[in-house]
Amino acid sequence: MVYLWSGRFAGNFSPLAEKFTSSLGIDRRLGLFDVRGSMAHVRMLGRQKIIPAREARILLTGLRKIKTELEKGSFQFQEHDEDIHSAIERRLVELTGKIGEKLHTARSRNDQVVLDEKLFLKEAVPEMLRQIRKLQLVLVQTAEANRCVIMPAYTHLQPAQPVLLAHHLLAYVEMLERDCGRLNDGLARSDELPLGVAACAGTTLPIDRHKVAAELGFKRISRNSLDTVSDRDFIVEIVFGCALTMIHLSRLAEDLILWSTQEFRFIDLPEQFCTGSSIMPQKKNPDVLELIRGRAAVAAAAVTGLLSLMKGLPLAYNRDLQEDKHFLFEVIDLTVSSVEVMAALLPGVVFHRERMARAAQEGFSLATDIAEYLVEKGVPFREAHRICAGIVRHCLQTGADLKTLSLSSYRSFSPVFEADLLPRLSLRSSVCRRRAIGGTSPVWVTRQLNQWKKTLKSSATVP
Numbered sequence: 524m525v526y527l528w529s530g531r532f533a534g535n536f537s538p539l540a541e542k543f544t545s546s547l548g549i550d551r552r553l554g555l556f557d558v559r560g561s562m563a564h565v566r567m568l569g570r571q572k573i574i575p576a577r578e579a580r581i582l583l584t585g586l587r588k589i590k591t592e593l594e595k596g597s598f599q600f601q602e603h604d605e606d607i608h609s610a611i612e613r614r615l616v617e618l619t620g621k622i623g624e625k626l627h628t629a630r631s632r633n634d635q636v637v638l639d640e641k642l643f644l645k646e647a648v649p650e651m652l653r654q655i656r657k658l659q660l661v662l663v664q665t666a667e668a669n670r671c672v673i674m675p676a677y678t679h680l681q682p683a684q685p686v687l688l689a690h691h692l693l694a695y696v697e698m699l700e701r702d703c704g705r706l707n708d709g710l711a712r713s714d715e716l717p718l719g720v721a722a723c724a725g726t727t728l729p730i731d732r733h734k735v736a737a738e739l740g741f742k743r744i745s746r747n748s749l750d751t752v753s754d755r756d757f758i759v760e761i762v763f764g765c766a767l768t769m770i771h772l773s774r775l776a777e778d779l780i781l782w783s784t785q786e787f788r789f790i791d792l793p794e795q796f797c798t799g800s801s802i803m804p805q806k807k808n809p810d811v812l813e814l815i816r817g818r819a820a821v822a823a824a825a826v827t828g829l830l831s832l833m834k835g836l837p838l839a840y841n842r843d844l845q846e847d848k849h850f851l852f853e854v855i856d857l858t859v860s861s862v863e864v865m866a867a868l869l870p871g872v873v874f875h876r877e878r879m880a881r882a883a884q885e886g887f888s889l890a891t892d893i894a895e896y897l898v899e900k901g902v903p904f905r906e907a908h909r910i911c912a913g914i915v916r917h918c919l920q921t922g923a924d925l926k927t928l929s930l931s932s933y934r935s936f937s938p939v940f941e942a943d944l945l946p947r948l949s950l951r952s953s954v955c956r957r958r959a960i961g962g963t964s965p966v967w968v969t970r971q972l973n974q975w976k977k978t979l980k981s982s983a984t985v986p
């Protein structure tokens with residue numbers, strides 16, 4: 524078998540080594556990006572008169588045919604194709620003969636593979652961002668449809684203070700917004716043309732990288748050949764961006780799983796996104812959400828995997844780098860599908876508002892409100908805290924609760940309590956009074972909802 528590099532060797536490559544080193548199984552996904560990069564390269568070679576214009580045209584015709592074959596799925600991969608780059612070059616030589624052997628002029632697979640990955644991400648990341656935007660919109664719509672629902676906020680998973688469900692859901696919209704920012708940043712930082720640095724030191728041929736960058740839509744051109752062929756920061760950053768997105772989805776999944784338990788019964792999950800048990804007839808299990816939670820672990824492991832891959836690499840290209848694509852593709856795919864499935868599941872969730880409100884009443888969740896009432900009357904907060912803690916202890920001993928305790932009982936703890944305390948002892952009053960920026964008051968939450976609707980509408984029109 525003849526490889527791109529066979530000329531150097533007298534004997535044959537071991538079939539075992541051939542199978543071991545092949546990356547075609549994974550990088551064939553880069554086929555169309557590889558062709559696009561090659562076309563830009565060939566046009567540049569022709570313009571710069573590095574190859575005759577007539578030959579550049581022949582190469583472009585061949586590459587167009589290969590593009591069609593790849594699109595139609597009729598491209599014939601061969602057992603000995605080492606990777607997508609050699610498969611395409613092999614096919615081009617089949618189609619154009621000797622001229623095809625000029626394709627790889629002033630280029631190496633080392634800069635080529637980075638180009639392909641960057642072109643892939645220029646499509647994959649914006650698509651992921653669109654999906655995340657859609658999920659944000661679904662969260663906003665769910666929040667809006669349940670605008671008045673009050674639930675307990677938890678700290679340490681102990682009831683803490685009442686909040687609007689909408690406020691809780693908007694917390695995830697915020698997280699996803701940061702995710703979009705991170706993914707966009709990663710993409711913007713990687714917006715540098717790698718092609719043209721060849722194997723590691725640049726080329727002696729009179730190439731024009733500016734034209735190639737413009738044709739392929741890169742803002743900048745990489746400045747250091749050694750860095751360019753060995754840099755995978757852009758993959759680490761984007762995979763990390765995905766991993767953190769997955770962590771956020773995982774936390775949302777966990778909230779929903781918890782809320783759907785018999786113990787909480789805050790929600791019913793849509794049946795289309797649950798499974799049954801092969802033995803227990805009564806079961807309705809949240810497997811889809813559990814898998815989102817589980818796949819967040821796969822994404823997090825990929826970040827570690829990539830960092831480990833890079834850690835000990837001497838400059839410049841090393842074959843270890845081939846393994847980056849396993850992490851990259853897996854994480855891109857699982858993130859997109861998790862975002863998609865979460866956006867499809869959420870509209871089917873039924874919220875049990877009475878149950879949620881009842882839970883919000885429990886656990887003395889208005890104790891802070893009472894302490895702040897005392898503060899308004901001039902009691903130092905630390906003292907107010909002590910008084911309220913005493914009231915809670917009293918309730919625990921007597922089985923009373925903060926809402927039913929009489930005014931005279933309150934007054935036995937502090938003469939500062941007056942009749943105007945009583946209207947404060949409702950969930951609605953509690954959330955309505957949390958008016959400072961960022962709090963759960965309906966006024967603020969409604970403003971946030973409107974803001975998000977505007978932001979998401981305008982971002983939906985961004986290509």
Ligand code: ARG
Pocket residue numbers: 546550606632633636840842844845846
């Ligand atoms: N399949 C290789 C990769 O993904 C392409 C680059 C090969 N370069 C080389 N010097 N063997 O990294």
